[in-house]
Amino acid sequence: QQQVKQSPQSLIVQKGGISIINCAYENTAFDYFPWYQQFPGKGPALLIAIRPDVSEKKEGRFTISFNKSAKQFSLHIMDSQPGDSATYFCAPSGTGNQFYFGTGTSLTVIP
Amino acid sequence: DAGVIQSPRHEVTEMGQEVTLRCKPISGHDYLFWYRQTMMRGLELLIYFNNNVPIDDSGMPEDRFSAKMPNASFSTLKIQPSEPRDSAVYFCASSPGANVLTFGAGSRLTVL
Numbered sequence: 425q426q427q428v429k430q431s432p433q434s435l436i437v438q439k440g441g442i443s444i445i446n447c448a449y450e451n452t453a454f455d456y457f458p459w460y461q462q463f464p465g466k467g468p469a470l471l472i473a474i475r476p477d478v479s480e481k482k483e484g485r486f487t488i489s490f491n492k493s494a495k496q497f498s499l500h501i502m503d504s505q506p507g508d509s510a511t512y513f514c515a516p517s518g519t520g521n522q523f524y525f526g527t528g529t530s531l532t533v534i535p
Numbered sequence: 536d537a538g539v540i541q542s543p544r545h546e547v548t549e550m551g552q553e554v555t556l557r558c559k560p561i562s563g564h565d566y567l568f569w570y571r572q573t574m575m576r577g578l579e580l581l582i583y584f585n586n587n588v589p590i591d592d593s594g595m596p597e598d599r600f601s602a603k604m605p606n607a608s609f610s611t612l613k614i615q616p617s618e619p620r621d622s623a624v625y626f627c628a629s630s631p632g633a634n635v636l637t638f639g640a641g642s643r644l645t646v647l
Contacts, residue, residue: 456634465640467626467638467640468626469638470635470636513578515636523568523580523583524580525570525580526577
């Protein structure tokens, strides 16, 4: 199920800093690019998503940047807060309904 | 809506026993997914259903695993016989259109 490759595996950021997580995919049929957030003891939950007709989408402190030619998209968390400490997954999907998740990035925001 | 409901939340069993995990999807969602999460392998898609029909079960690890969806409001994942390497958190998720997945809280399985 190595349809997507996510990096880094773990990330430690100071409070107020910028967290950046990357996702590379292979399938050019993907047309939906979400990031999920998972807290310990909970299931993943949709955080933010983008369609390929735009290159960037911002929701509050969270931004997705999409590079179709490079087959990559990234999650940027501005002004990172301790409450953002969680595991983040990319899970691109599209025609053929592929629902494979990236390997996850464990983010720790230090107060 | 109460969201995706999974039971049991925790299950401890002995090797060789049968395990049945249950899931109630969100009403109106026509896709249902079963995932397994471990530290070593991350989130693995086991099987998914569309309108109660299994579409892709290529992620089911062995014949010991089986999943059913007898109606739109209920699905089961069964492991028989269970083995210690099956220990993991099993998640059920549902979706209205195969894009946004809503996950349940998970069932933590420990096989001794």
